[in-house]
Amino acid sequence: MDPVCVTIGFATLVIVCMVYRRYTGISLADVPGPESPSFIMGEDHKRQRKVLSPGFGAPESKAFLPLFKRCAESVGTKVTSYSLNAHQQRGHPQMSNKWVDLITNSGVESAVINIPAWLSRAALDAIGEAAFDVPFGCIDNNESALSRAYSNMLTDIFGSPSSGQILFQEISKYIPYRILQFFGETSKSPRILRVRDIANLATSVTKQMVKDKAGMLFQGKGSRDVFSLLVNANMDTDAKAKLTEEELLGQMRTLLIAGHETTSTTIGWALLELAKHPKIQSRLREEIRAAEAVMHARGDTEFTITDFDAMPYATAFIKEVLRFYPVAYSVYRCASQDDILPLSQPITTRFGKVIHELPVPKGTRIVASIAAYNQIKDLWGEDAHVFNPERWLNGTATEKKATPVGVYSNLMTFLGGVRGCIGWRFALIEMQVFLTEIVGKFEFALTEKAKRIRREACMVMTPTVEGEVEKGVQLPLRVSLAPRTD
Numbered sequence: 001m002d003p004v005c006v007t008i009g010f011a012t013l014v015i016v017c018m019v020y021r022r023y024t025g026i027s028l029a030d031v032p033g034p035e036s037p038s039f040i041m042g043e044d045h046k047r048q049r050k051v052l053s054p055g056f057g058a059p060e061s062k063a064f065l066p067l068f069k070r071c072a073e074s075v076g077t078k079v080t081s082y083s084l085n086a087h088q089q090r091g092h093p094q095m096s097n098k099w100v101d102l103i104t105n106s107g108v109e110s111a112v113i114n115i116p117a118w119l120s121r122a123a124l125d126a127i128g129e130a131a132f133d134v135p136f137g138c139i140d141n142n143e144s145a146l147s148r149a150y151s152n153m154l155t156d157i158f159g160s161p162s163s164g165q166i167l168f169q170e171i172s173k174y175i176p177y178r179i180l181q182f183f184g185e186t187s188k189s190p191r192i193l194r195v196r197d198i199a200n201l202a203t204s205v206t207k208q209m210v211k212d213k214a215g216m217l218f219q220g221k222g223s224r225d226v227f228s229l230l231v232n233a234n235m236d237t238d239a240k241a242k243l244t245e246e247e248l249l250g251q252m253r254t255l256l257i258a259g260h261e262t263t264s265t266t267i268g269w270a271l272l273e274l275a276k277h278p279k280i281q282s283r284l285r286e287e288i289r290a291a292e293a294v295m296h297a298r299g300d301t302e303f304t305i306t307d308f309d310a311m312p313y314a315t316a317f318i319k320e321v322l323r324f325y326p327v328a329y330s331v332y333r334c335a336s337q338d339d340i341l342p343l344s345q346p347i348t349t350r351f352g353k354v355i356h357e358l359p360v361p362k363g364t365r366i367v368a369s370i371a372a373y374n375q376i377k378d379l380w381g382e383d384a385h386v387f388n389p390e391r392w393l394n395g396t397a398t399e400k401k402a403t404p405v406g407v408y409s410n411l412m413t414f415l416g417g418v419r420g421c422i423g424w425r426f427a428l429i430e431m432q433v434f435l436t437e438i439v440g441k442f443e444f445a446l447t448e449k450a451k452r453i454r455r456e457a458c459m460v461m462t463p464t465v466e467g468e469v470e471k472g473v474q475l476p477l478r479v480s481l482a483p484r485t486d
């Protein structure tokens, strides 16, 4: 079916459809926990979303800019615009500083770095501090329990399922939930064991954080992290709408997962495109350098959101990365009621009938492809299948769409409607900060393995190497220090 058909009326679908709890089997729900917003439906979802929203507004997300910068860059960054707590003021070696060490110790002025292994930990540190005000220290210690638990998590659990596993997922919808739950709790399958380990660790980490947080908030010491805002919003909510402790834990576990793997993987794909396209890389770096010069001229040492907004090429590049690599490539829904979906363009069925609307009977399971929508030629131009940031500058992608969708730039990457990504601003700022920091400092080139990178569908679109899929997430790029003329 033409992708247009899949996506027409997408926004309507999002509103009328519910997350189909068991579509992907029990394992998915068990990672963030059944009480997480991703798996809650209807009124409960509305209630949870209302309490969570104050933590993700534009000012709240912007306030994390210095923190993201610190997680991306080197020791002892001077934090200016956001008053960090004692943990956060403590400078510790961060990602790009460690890369400089690897390059200088290599003896050949460049090093092959497996990018996701670093970005995932840096993003985990960022979400730890931004969402919970807790320094996880994953960049410093890749042997920490959290680093180990999340390393290769998605490929281990969802990557390359066997025929038997696909069959099981399919028939699981006919198995009563309690039996599935029992299976989840007792199975010795390596994938289910992995889910149980992560779920247990996430529960114990989040429980401890809730305990610490409750104590601090009780003493009036809460800060501006998302969880403090969440707990405060929950306190102000009337009794009926309040979240239970289980729900609070579910929220935190969801943020841990939704908030780091998505953003770090997107940044990884961005670096791959830069390695593939040296001209795009140079142009982006030139714009970063020019913006640095402006920033230094006014006596600042850090970019502000206004600086990022004044970088048209960087903005176009990030939009193109989000279009070309929507890491959450599909969403899964089940119609909660009969509906009829109007089509903006008629389609011809297999039997030659031209139809202008699609009937969607209650119970229909829908896999809506975000990746397909983001490459519709009618919307993005004839070269929609090509990575080309220029489309955002020359008008192909910037024209006002007849049916605007999504929360950002008509892209479906963060979805839209009542279940759209709550963390999209947060993700965008994190990407701006990480990319300007690392592209300003480092140059990226392809390695032989990077020429064999494939998109692995494991809930998040992750990079693996063709012929080495069993090794999990890999994106080895050759990294050297970017030349400076100033």
Ligand code: HEM
Pocket: 037, 038, 049, 254, 255, 258, 259, 260, 262, 263, 266, 326, 327, 328, 330, 331, 332, 413, 414, 415, 418, 419, 420, 421, 422, 423, 424, 426, 427
């Ligand atoms: C590039 C980065 C990201 C992408 C592409 C992305 C994409 C998405 C998508 C497509 C959904 C809808 C999933 C569905 O309904 O099946 C979603 C939901 C969600 N995202 Fe994101 N996300 C990103 C980053 C983040 C970050 C940084 C956070 C938090 C700090 C976050 C928190 C959430 C939450 C809590 C939900 C569930 C919302 C709800 O059901 O009400 N995401 N995201």
